[in-house]
Amino acid sequence: MEAKEASNKKKYDRKRIKISSKRQITIPAKYYDALKIDKEMECIYTEGMLILLPIRNEKSEFAEEILKDLINQGYSGEELLKEFKRISRNVRPAVEKMIEEADNLAKKVAEDYVDYTADIFDQE
Template identity: 55%
Template sequence: MERKMIRISGKRQITIPQKYFDLLGFDTEAECILRGNELVIRPVSERSGGEFAEAILADLISQGYQGDELLSKFKETQKKVRPAVKTMIDEADALAATGGSTASLDDLFGTEER
């Protein structure tokens, strides 16, 4: 683990050391996460659900899509992944904030619909 002390300006701004900026692949945005008594700053991934690409493709192929229609449907479906995940996280956070600790997985993430 590397460590570097950085200053916080009067406007609460920080500068990410160039070495870390390059190494981690920062661009124009950073994600800021409060984890216990730590602040985690990490690059925002520009991928829009790429980690789900194989599952999306397999599902679309099983539905009979192919060629240009498959590509079009894939792009359309992939654009929906990030907003859907954000909605699930927001709903889970809302349940947690209201003491929804007795919520089931279906309450948090919904049921699989076909």
């Protein structure tokens, strides 16, 4: 049971990055690649944290995935259009729920954050 509980825990990766004199940062390649970042990111400030989210054209990405799935299920013609419209209406609430879950995770990370500065510099 302990292994199952451990696998259910959310994992996050952490890396210290430098800020240039022009207030610029470099996103580590492994994060950049994993997030499939293009040319822009959304920057959110909340609870003393910055959250960077890749900007994507979600509408077209979701539309393509929805259409692909519906075609694989055998839909075509008017049936395909009707089912596509029905499912498309649910995309925005699903994205909003994902954003809410990301916000909750960010709050949890902030709550669990431990500042080791005093330990490093032998200050009490």
